[in-house]
Amino acid sequence: MGTGGLSLSRDDAAQPPAAADGVEPVFTITDLAREFAVTSRTLRFYEDEGLLHPLRRGTTRLYSRGDRARLAWILRGRAVGFSLADIRDLLDMYAPGKARRPQLEAALGKSRERISALMDQRAAIDATIAELEHFCRTIEQKL
Amino acid sequence: MGTGGLSLSRDDAAQPPAAADGVEPVFTITDLAREFAVTSRTLRFYEDEGLLHPLRRGTTRLYSRGDRARLAWILRGRAVGFSLADIRDLLDMYAPGKARRPQLEAALGKSRERISALMDQRAAIDATIAELEHFCRTIEQKL
């Protein structure tokens, strides 16, 4: 009994479950919150905003590997400055394989816009890094 | 009279003044707002927050070249995700040449932290670009 059941007792759920015997690992909200250094409030908020859709056992949320990967995507999107609405749109584009042609073309256009904006942003970052490094060298010389 | 005086009539002030005869060019708030595609409200807000300190003629703000360069810096900082408080701190570091040693060392530390955070951010951007490009290629194949 100790190893197989999806017990979700505190001892089991505290660490990301090790998936004994090929069972899909399942994460609690606090598992993911700790792993990604966000609060559980944030995860519930993302669900309200349609970014995550974990399963439920009763009222308790159960996050799959897919949810975990999705969360990683969300947080990286956030890190590059996307709004949550942006992220939801991008995730929606990724997901369904809606093979209707105009949909695909729209997705292609939006993606390319994003890419070019990100390249501009990277240029701004490079310039800022360069200036800060120059500033550092100036200080180092004064010491 | 037509060419030399710093008249600031509408016709003169509408375009960034051409600085006839080595006179420092001066910009009005709408000059800079238009040039950088922000609102005048934004410029006043940045002044309230201590990011800009334009001169005054009466109550009217007069922006110098230095103010213009400073604004460019602010907006690039904003573009890379800095908060206005972050930007103010960085500008304060740059400015005075306060050659007290502990100040310099603190500035050096903060700068290096910023640099490393920016490099992380750039890595996130590169990864996102790569994924979006892959996504684009996938779509293109379906067409």
Added chain:
DNA sequence: AGTCTGCTTGACGTGAACGTAAAGGTGAGG
């Protein structure tokens, strides 16, 4: 003199992204 345009200072409103109680359900352990 009157009007127009642009600049000024408050002061309140807004959207995004959560924070922070409040109030309650649920299962494991003593």
Added chain:
DNA sequence: CCTCACCTTTACGTTCACGTCAAGCAGACT
């Protein structure tokens, strides 16, 4: 049975970065 730790929803509060009137002054054109 009771407590404890963790989960839930509901709902109001907060910070940031401005937007949006409101009311008024100041110089230029008619």
